Amino acid sequence: MTDASLPANPAAPETRKSVSLVAPDARTQKRKAAEARFRMYGIAGIATGIFFLVVLLSTIVASGTGAFQQTFINVSVYLDPAKLDKKGNRDPEDIKKVSTFGYTPLIQQALFDVVETNNLETPLAKRGDMKALISASAAAQLRDVVLENPGLIGETVDFRILASSRVDGYLKDRVKREDVVRDKNIDAEHLDLIDLLVPLGIVEKTFNMDFVTGADASESRPEAAGIGVAMAGSFFMMLVVLVLSLPIGVAASIYLEEFAPKNRWTDLIEVNIANLAAVPSIVFGILGLAVFIQFMHLPQSAPLVGGLVLTLMTLPTIIISTRASLKAVPPSIRDAALGVGASKMQAVFHHVLPLAAPGILTGTIIGLAQALGETAPLLLIGMVGFIASNAPDGIASGLLDPNSAMPAQIYEWAKRADPAFYERAWGGIIILLVFLITMNTIAVILRRRFERRW
Amino acid sequence: MNDMRILERTVDTNEVKIVAKGVQVFYGDNHAIKDVDVDIQDRTVTAFIGPSGCGKSTFLRCLNRMNDTIDVARVEGDIRIDGEDIYDKRVDPVQLRAKVGMVFQKPNPFPKSIYDNVAYGPRIHGLARSKADLDNIVEEALRRAAIWDEVKDRLSAPGTGLSGGQQQRLCIARAVATEPEVLLMDEPCSALDPIATAQVEELIDELRQNYSVVIVTHSMQQAARVSQRTAFFHLGNLVEYGETSQIFTNPQDTRTESYITGRIG
CATH class of the missing domain: 1.10.3720.10 (MetI-like)
Known part of the structure; x- marks a missing residue:
């Protein structure tokens, strides 16, 4: 410290204010604000991330849980020997010759019988009208059972067959009545009939193990597809x-x-x-x-x-x-x-x-x-x-x-x-x-x- | 059993164990050790002192070929243990390191139990014929490292759970368990407090009965306390080598005198 410097800063000791620790000064407050702001950005970023994650997960769960449920039709099918084994000798080779086309009418008839015996009011008066309710793979499901046990021919057997994907969609709110007008696969009358069949327990929606264990199916039968x-x-x-x-x-x-x-x-x-x-x-x-x-x-x-x-x-x-x-x-x-x-x-x-x-x-x-x-x-x-x-x-x-x-x-x-x-x-x-x-x-x-x- | 073997060893106390002649070490382009000649005696503690970076650790690592693990390091010259050139092409560094054990600056026990730490060397070298044999070797090594009483009740506890000084003595036990003839110690006390240091120094003095101990240290007091012979390194050169008492009381070289009196270093 030289003498020359003294007059230049004579009041130096006085200008130095005693800072109270209780009342933070402007600079400290500014730093604190910056820190709080930065923390806010971080929380906002994480919150956004969590928000999108929740949206994603809830969308996945909401849209995907339907796949784990499937609509089935419980029906007793009379396995008509006249259709399935025309020669009557129960020869597996002969039974194999009957394609799924031979089984489809049987299922439709069985379902139609249910409608008639329960006196359900429906304008659907033909056996063939039941086609829209039944999955195209139901006949194959029946045929496989019959090929395994040829002895079942001639008897009436209880089956749990897949409903068509439109019926399944109707029960899962995917298929709406207003959409059905333009749909050539299913009509409003069918949906009315479903409404009558559900309380009877004929048509029911249950857990779908086939989705978890089954194979993919062709484009026309999503109801049978599994992963x-x-x-x-x-x-x-x-x-x-x-x-x-x-x-x-x-x-x-x-x-x-x-x-x-x-x-x-x-x-x-x-x-x-x-x-x-x-x-x-x-x-x-x-x-x-x-x-x-x-x-x-x-x-x-x-x-x-x-x-x-x-x-x-x-x-x-x-x-x-x-x-x-x-x-x-x-x-x-x-x-x-x-x-x-x-x-x-x-x-x-x-x-x-x-x-x-x-x-x-x-x-x-x-x-x-x-x-x-x-x-x-x-x-x-x-x-x-x-x-x-x-x-x-x-x-x-x-x-x-x-x-x-x-x-x-x-x-x-x-x-x-x-x-x-x-x-x-x-x-x-x-x-x-x-x-x-x-x-x-x-x-x-x-x-x-x-x-x-x- | 171990005592028997020691009795069988008919080595004269003054016999030279390691002879190094014209040793040069290069790290890439850096000439780290310049033409060092040292004779290290058996059953003697030899201290290497000198300022940081003077090459004393590098030279120590030449003695059991630990420099081999550094890609850029190149060693020239002649180092013989019991007359055998350790840089001979036929020498397996693995066998050499079983004969020349090493204790490092920082205690580095394996993250295994205390027992397994000590038993590892004898196991890989096949020194034990049975479990009981191995137990004896482990106990003997831990006793020689003066740590047996502290750990005998928790041999299965992790070695990393011991205090720093105990860890370093465990590392010494691990090194002596393989029955080496030379024990290299690279600043073994630099990470320890004075009490642990005193214990390790006492231990080094006991180890002198059986081994040729070479210790690198930064502490001149330590060198004076534990060693019989001292080598002073400076800038990669061996400046002076002789009896510890002579180096500390009557150094021949001015650089040694300057270092010891604290004027350089």
């Missing part, structure tokens, strides 16, 4: 993905992270693995088409091929997450193991890998969940648009027979014209989401359990 076979397709694909991508991905990561020399080549590989994770999945689809189907001549639409394609797609995810969790293991652990004379491989497998396991498992499950929901690559290898009609029997058929996958099935339903399929698409999404949430929960539980050990 079960596509689920099996997804299951076999995930099996292939898990069996291939986990060992390959983990082995590749261990090599790259622990053993490979750090040079330009490994840098290049590292960058390209990161790039592969960002490649659009449809590119993997076309790669699979070129390599697995056109070059290696593996069967089209097979879950094996789908699994191979999804393996390619999942590998980068698994490698990146595995390398990250290997990197997260402190180097002192490696030093400790090497210091007591463990080989590099022993250090990695005895100490580093167990510590990285929760991260590896989490990455793998997240990768699998991603693969489970993938549709685009399946387009190119023929797993979309295919009507999977038969459930696979055994592992070989599950891997090699043409099949679809859950997301592909949902996509297929969503693009069909009949709104009844729309409901099933939402139902399929519910099932898919249940799977994904289950897998993610398992990932979280595994991580918690393994990390809690020490």
Whole structure:
């Protein structure tokens, strides 16, 4: 402090005000306001996110729960020997010759009998008028039962047959009376009759296990469509993905992270693995088409091929997450193991890998969940648009027979014209989401359990 | 059983255990160790002192080839343990590290039980023929590391749950469990409080009965307390090497004198 500076600031000690701690000054208030504002932005952002999530989930549940219920008609059908076994010798070969066309009139007659015996008032006076109420797949359902037990012919048997999708829609409020005017499949009179049949218990809406276990059906009979076979397709694909991508991905990561020399080549590989994770999945689809189907001549639409394609797609995810969790293991652990004379491989497998396991498992499950929901690559290898009609029997058929996958099935339903399929698409999404949430929960539980050990 | 083996060893106290001649270490382009010659005696505590970055830890890591794990590190020169060149192509670093144990700066027990920490080395080297054998080795190692009484009732508890000083003694137990002949210690007390340091130092003095101990330290008092011979490193050079008493009381080199009196470092 020189003398010259003194007059320049003579009142310096006086201008310094004593600040009260109870009454914050303007600057502090401004800072506090900024902090409060920032907190508000955060809360607003999260609230928006939660709002959309709630809307999404409630829409899915509202639109999709219908798929888990289905309308059935309980009816006693007289299996007329004159129609089903004209020769009368109960020869299975002869019975097989009668197509579903032979069974349709029997069902219609049975339902018509119900209407007549209950004296229901309806302008529908012909047997054939019942057609609109009954699913087109009901006859096949009957025929299958008869072929299995030819002895039933000549008897009256109680059946629970599928109602047509319009009837089903009417009971689920999907088909409205005002829409029926323009509908050539069903008339208002039919709906009146349904209103009379429901109290009798002839027509009833129950839980639809066939949706969860059954196969897809043709475009004209949404009431018979199920996601079960596509689920099996997804299951076999995930099996292939898990069996291939986990060992390959983990082995590749261990090599790259622990053993490979750090040079330009490994840098290049590292960058390209990161790039592969960002490649659009449809590119993997076309790669699979070129390599697995056109070059290696593996069967089209097979879950094996789908699994191979999804393996390619999942590998980068698994490698990146595995390398990250290997990197997260402190180097002192490696030093400790090497210091007591463990080989590099022993250090990695005895100490580093167990510590990285929760991260590896989490990455793998997240990768699998991603693969489970993938549709685009399946387009190119023929797993979309295919009507999977038969459930696979055994592992070989599950891997090699043409099949679809859950997301592909949902996509297929969503693009069909009949709104009844729309409901099933939402139902399929519910099932898919249940799977994904289950897998993610398992990932979280595994991580918690393994990390809690020490 | 272990005592028997020690009795069988007919090593003269003054016999030279490690001979290093013309050792050069490069980290990429960085010349970290310049032409170092050191003879390390058996059953002696040898201290490496010097300012940070002078190369003492690097040189220590040459003695059990831990520098092999660093890609850019390159070691030249001749290091012999009991007359055998450890950088010979036929030498397996894994076997070398079983013979030359190491304790690190930061206590780094495995996230396993105390028992498994100590038993790991004997297990991978096949030193135990039975479970009882292994139990004996573990107990003996923990006793030698002066931690047995503190942990004998909780051998199955995680090693990471011990205090810092206990963890470091556990690491020493882990290192001695493999029956090494040389024990390298890289600033073993830098993460410990004075009480734990005193315990570890006492332990080092006991270990001298059986091993050749090489210790890197930042604390000159520690070097003076525990070592019989001291090497002073500066900027990658070995400046002076001799009896600890001589280095601390009558240093020959002015740099050593400056460091010891606190003028550089």
